Amino acid sequence: MRGMLVIISGPSGSGKGTVVKRLDPKKNYALSISITTRPPRNGEVDGKDYFFRTKEEFIKIRENNQFLEHAVYMDYYYGTPRNYVQNQISEGKVVVLEIDVNGALQVKKKFSEAVLIFLMPPTIDELNRRLIHRNTEELGVIEDRIKRAHEEIKLINKYDYLVINDEVKNAVHDINTIVEAESLKPSRCKDLIKCFEE
Amino acid sequence: MRGMLVIISGPSGSGKGTVVKRLDPKKNYALSISITTRPPRNGEVDGKDYFFRTKEEFIKIRENNQFLEHAVYMDYYYGTPRNYVQNQISEGKVVVLEIDVNGALQVKKKFSEAVLIFLMPPTIDELNRRLIHRNTEELGVIEDRIKRAHEEIKLINKYDYLVINDEVKNAVHDINTIVEAESLKPSRCKDLIKCFEE
DSSP states (O other), rough: OOOEEEEEEEOOTOHHHHHTTTTTTGGGGEEEEEOOOSSSOTTTTTTTEEOOOOOOHHHHHHHOOOEEEEEEEETEEEEEHHHHHHHHTTTOOEEEOOOOOOHHHHHHHOOTTTTEEEEEEESSSHHHHHHHOOOOOOOHHHHHHHHHHHHHHHTTTSEEEEEOSSHHHHHHHHHHHHHHHHSSSGOOHHHHHHHOOO | OEEEEEEEOOTTSSOOHHHHHHGGGTTTEEEEEEESSSOOTTOOOTTTTTTEEHHHHHHHHHOOOOOOOOEEETTTTEEEEEEEEEHHTTTOOOOOOOOOHHHHHHHHHHHHTEEEEEOOSSHHHHHHHHHHOOOOHHHHHHHHHHHHHHHHTTTTTGEEEEOOOHHHHHHHHHHHHHHHTOOOGGGGGGHHHHHHHH
16 A cells, blocks of 8 residues: 555544544554643653653744644644654555644645545434533533534535545445545556656 | 546556446446447447437537547547436446547546546556557557557546556456545535535
C-alpha cells in the first residue's frame, strides 16, 4: 500500500473514535501523534500517546511552520507535526488523523494530498438519538453538540468522501475502499509512471 | 450503487477489452452505446451494438452538442450520445465507455463527473511483449502501436486513476474499488446531504 494521510471528521455521535480504533494496523494504518503542551496523564507515554512539549517548544515549532494544523483547547496547545506525518507516509503508512472540521480544512490547505473523510450516522434523527442516549451529559451540552453537528454538516462538500456509519464494520469497509482507490491515483504512483515513461 | 460514467483507456495491449467484458452487470455496469454512420454488420442490432444513423442525422446531433465526444474512423463517424449516457446514470447504472485518450479527455471537458481510468500492463517490457506476441499484425503496425502507446502514457496524469492489469481479476477488482469509492464522493450524494441539512 502506498502511504497517505487520511483525515476523519464527523460530529459528536458519528462514532469516529470507534471506527478509527477498528482500522487494521496490518493494513498499514497508523494513528497520527499530536504535539501537546498538556502534561501527561497517568500512563501516557511520550512519543506514543502524544509528544509532550513545553509551551516555548510548541511556539517555536509553530513559528517554523512545522504544524499541519494546531488549536488551543482548555488552555493547552495541540498540533499535528508535519515531519512526523511525512516520515510515516514515506514508510508507506496510512496515517489517520481524527480531527474536527476546522483542523481538517487547515490541513487540506497545507497538504492537499490529504484525503478528507466525513463520517455521519445514517440520519439526523439517528445522530440526535445517539447524542441524547449517551446520557452522560447535561442537556445544555447535548444541545450544543447538536447545534455544532449542524454547523459541521454544512461543510461536508469540502470533504473528499462521505461515509455513513450505520454499522462500524461497514464504515471500516468504506474507509478501506477509499484508501485502496486513492492509492491508484496517478499523483500517488509517480515512480511507477516514471518507469513507464523512460 | 449510485450511477456514474466510467471511462477506460489504455494502450493497445493493455487488455482493456477483456477487462471491460468482465465487469459484472449485476454490479450495475452497462456498456455505453455509440452512434455511428457505419452500416450494421451481420447480426449487429440497432440500439444494442450501436445506434445506426445516417450522416445527416449524425451531423444534426453533433450540431446540437449532443455528443460527449465524437471521432471519424475509416470514413465513418462515431460518437457517444450524451442523453443516452445521462439516462443510464439516472437509472443508477455505472456506464462504461472504452475509448482512446483523445476521446476520454473530450468527455472529461464536457462532463467533469466522468471517472477516467487508465489501464496499463505492469511494465513497458510486458506491453511490448503483448503487442509483439499477438503476432497477427505486420511489424509496421506493431511499431505504430508501440509508438502510440508511448504518446498515450504521457497523458496518464490527466486520468483520475491508474490500474495495472497484471491479471484481469485484479484489474476488475481495482475498477470495482474505484467505483465504490467514487460513489462516496459528496458530489454524488447530494440528495443524502440535503436530507442532513434540512
